[in-house]
Amino acid sequence: MISQKLNDQITRIGPATPAGEVMRRYWQPAALSDEVVGADPMVPVNLMGERLVLLRDPTGSFVLAERVATADEAPAFHPDRDAIRLVEGGAVYPVIEKKGVFFTYMGPGEAPEFPNFDCFRAPDSHVFAFKGLWECNWLQALEVGIDPAHASFLHRFLQDEDPADSYGKQFRDKAGHTDMPMTQVLREYPRPDIEVEETDFGLKITALRHMANDLTHVRVTNQIFPGAICIPMSREMTITQWHVPVDDQTCYWYTIFTSFAKPVDKELMRNQRLKEHRLPDYAPLKNRENNYHYNPEEQEKLTYTGMGLDINVHDQWAVEGLGPIQDRTREHLGRGDAAIVRYRLMLRKAIKAVETSREDGLLMRDKSAAAIIGPLSNDAITSTGNWLEASRQADMQRRAECPWDASV
Amino acid sequence: MQSREPLPEKAESTDLAVWPVDGHTFEDILDGYFPLNESVRQMMARHQFIFMRISILHAPVMNIHGLAPTEPVPLYLRKIYAGMIDSMVITAERSVDGMQMSGSGAWMWVDGTEETQHFPASTRLGEPAFVRGIGIRSMKADDNLTSPANVAILRLDGGIAEESAVANALSRLGWSSGRAWPLETDHAGGIKRSTATDAAHRDASGSRLLINTSEDQLDAKTLELSRLV
Numbered sequence: 001m002i003s004q005k006l007n008d009q010i011t012r013i014g015p016a017t018p019a020g021e022v023m024r025r026y027w028q029p030a031a032l033s034d035e036v037v038g039a040d041p042m043v044p045v046n047l048m049g050e051r052l053v054l055l056r057d058p059t060g061s062f063v064l065a066e067r068v069a070t071a072d073e074a075p076a077f078h079p080d081r082d083a084i085r086l087v088e089g090g091a092v093y094p095v096i097e098k099k100g101v102f103f104t105y106m107g108p109g110e111a112p113e114f115p116n117f118d119c120f121r122a123p124d125s126h127v128f129a130f131k132g133l134w135e136c137n138w139l140q141a142l143e144v145g146i147d148p149a150h151a152s153f154l155h156r157f158l159q160d161e162d163p164a165d166s167y168g169k170q171f172r173d174k175a176g177h178t179d180m181p182m183t184q185v186l187r188e189y190p191r192p193d194i195e196v197e198e199t200d201f202g203l204k205i206t207a208l209r210h211m212a213n214d215l216t217h218v219r220v221t222n223q224i225f226p227g228a229i230c231i232p233m234s235r236e237m238t239i240t241q242w243h244v245p246v247d248d249q250t251c252y253w254y255t256i257f258t259s260f261a262k263p264v265d266k267e268l269m270r271n272q273r274l275k276e277h278r279l280p281d282y283a284p285l286k287n288r289e290n291n292y293h294y295n296p297e298e299q300e301k302l303t304y305t306g307m308g309l310d311i312n313v314h315d316q317w318a319v320e321g322l323g324p325i326q327d328r329t330r331e332h333l334g335r336g337d338a339a340i341v342r343y344r345l346m347l348r349k350a351i352k353a354v355e356t357s358r359e360d361g362l363l364m365r366d367k368s369a370a371a372i373i374g375p376l377s378n379d380a381i382t383s384t385g386n387w388l389e390a391s392r393q394a395d396m397q398r399r400a401e402c403p404w405d406a407s408v
Numbered sequence: 409m410q411s412r413e414p415l416p417e418k419a420e421s422t423d424l425a426v427w428p429v430d431g432h433t434f435e436d437i438l439d440g441y442f443p444l445n446e447s448v449r450q451m452m453a454r455h456q457f458i459f460m461r462i463s464i465l466h467a468p469v470m471n472i473h474g475l476a477p478t479e480p481v482p483l484y485l486r487k488i489y490a491g492m493i494d495s496m497v498i499t500a501e502r503s504v505d506g507m508q509m510s511g512s513g514a515w516m517w518v519d520g521t522e523e524t525q526h527f528p529a530s531t532r533l534g535e536p537a538f539v540r541g542i543g544i545r546s547m548k549a550d551d552n553l554t555s556p557a558n559v560a561i562l563r564l565d566g567g568i569a570e571e572s573a574v575a576n577a578l579s580r581l582g583w584s585s586g587r588a589w590p591l592e593t594d595h596a597g598g599i600k601r602s603t604a605t606d607a608a609h610r611d612a613s614g615s616r617l618l619i620n621t622s623e624d625q626l627d628a629k630t631l632e633l634s635r636l637v
Contacts, residue, residue, distance in 0.1 A: 001440075001441065001468075001470060001481060001484065001485040001534050001535065002468040002485070002490060002534045002535060003468075003470075003485060003489075003490030003518050003519070003534075005490070005518045005519070006468050006490060006492065006518065006534075327484075329484045329485040330483060330484040330485075331535070332440075332441065332481075333440060333535045333536050334439075334536065335437045335439065335536055337536065338437055338536075338538075341437060341535065341536050341537065341538050342538050344535070345465060345466055345467075345537075345538050348465075348466035348492075349465065349466055352466065352494070
């Protein structure tokens with residue numbers, strides 16, 4: 001229960017807004033490499049409340065330049081190439097392409113170094129990037145991702161799929177080294193203990209599901225400040241996902257899938273996701289207008305939501321259902337929301353630091369950011385008394401067997 | 409009326425006394441929506457502390473006029489009641505009739521003009537707040553320590569400068585470094601707005617709460633927390 005004014009402070013991202021000024025001090029995903037076609041591309045980009053276009057400058061380098069737009073444009077509007085006009089003397093932002101994503105820096109001064117996360121260290125063959133549009137504020141999109149308990153409800157599957165059919169899908173693999181499907185773990189142990197630690201990149205969030213026979217399922221996820229998460233997808237892959245504001249009421253998720261084993265089957269993973277999204281704006285085909293394809297029969301027999309097997313749709317429904325900007329004057333958080341509480345503290349600290357020009361304390365803004373590696377992110381089933389070390393060892397083993405240098 | 413265990417008498421041959429106690433640094437989530445003193449009381453009960461010092465940063469608050477302390481919060485918050493704690497240190501001590509709380513801090517009200525010098529007692533946190541702190545379960549000397557003490561009490565009489573007294577105390581405890589705060593609390597004063605002169609008014613006598621920050625004694629996690637509280 002916070003006031004509308006305090007809610008505006010942490011949600012609104014236009015120029016000169018408190019949260020917007022924090023977000024602008026970090027590299028933000030702007031477009032997928034898959035969107036850039038031909039030698040002279042012009043890709044509309046709608047980001048942080050600004051209307052931009054991704055193109056090459058006279059030196060051949062990619063930049064984001066301000067384009068002419070009307071006030072009634074849809075948030076994710078994609079004008080035809082012939083209709084794009086640049087604003088003379090308008091803003092121009094630097095761009096870097098990394099692992100299938102164009103990142104841009106829209107803040108003052110020098111851009112920070114990129115941290116050396118796994119998704120940036122892995123070779124191109126072992127990463128795959130995709131994105132999707134959600135019609136809601138970026139913060140509620142992020143906060144569902146740092147709530148480790150939600151998966152046991154929102155992504156509950158009433159039947160377990162053969163893990164052999166799990167490639168490229170979240171929560172469909174076996175749990176740790178066991179034959180137990182992740183769907184069964186999430187379903188049967190819905191109330192995890194949650195531990196949250198501050199790190200040099202954000203938060204490490206550990207969910208402990210205490211099972212029978214003195215075993216514990218340990219799931220380590222991460223919040224990467226300001227707007228990203230890094231979570232396990234399967235034993236083979238992790239997901240690094242940014243929640244990027246288009247404007248105050250619309251956002252994109254950008255995900256880099258990172259494989260610690262075989263090269264990624266990019267064609268399969270892209271085709272899996274294109275069945276659920278339209279181009280060019282990557283809007284989901286299941287949405288509020290068609291009630292997310294809700295099927296009560298499916299809900300009775302197969303899934304908690306009745307909205308199909310793609311967990312992105314479950315999350316989309318949950319966060320869009322809160323409204324364009326979640327009304328936090330009606331919110332009641334508990335201690336189970338520990339990661340959300342810790343995240344908002346970090347965000348408010350950062351807002352204060354920027355407002356008072358004391359930016360030295362902002363995470364990942366100095367040269368040392370380039371030395372940040374990892375983060376550790378995995379599922380493991382261990383003996384309860386040794387979960388911390390066993391979880392770490394499981395991640396170390398995966399890294400040791402990795403064909404690229406994933407050492408930490 | 410307070411029930412604090414009496415502090416041990418000062419040794420006659422010295423001008424200070426110091427002893428380790430059953431206490432530790434901690435991190436926790438302070439529940440929201442209850443009156444702040446009730447949230448603090450519940451936290452103390454969870455940890456079985458008789459004394460606690462916590463710090464809160466950037467925490468939304470609400471002060472709902474006319475809402476009795478035992479009443480639940482309404483379903484949604486009207487904007488006129490909201491504010492933000494920028495920073496606050498609270499000390500709380502178990503007493504016969506529950507708990508006594510005092511402290512100092514900086515706070516603001518978003519739309520109101522209630523810039524009082526005292527934090528209204530009816531204030532509730534607008535959402536749960538992350539806190540770090542130090543808690544003590546007994547003021548008596550802890551003779552059953554199986555690992556290096558993390559918390560100790562230092563008693564001064566004003567005859568020796570605090571800096572020297574703390575250094576002496578750390579030496580007696582075998583700590584290579586530590587931090588100190590006043591142990592006494594002004595429960596009658598409630599939570600006051602911080603001023604620039606607060607530190608200068610620290611009483612030269614009385615007791616201090618000491619925590620161990622010795623790199624050679626503490627595990628990494630305890631050491632980090634001891635430096636952060």
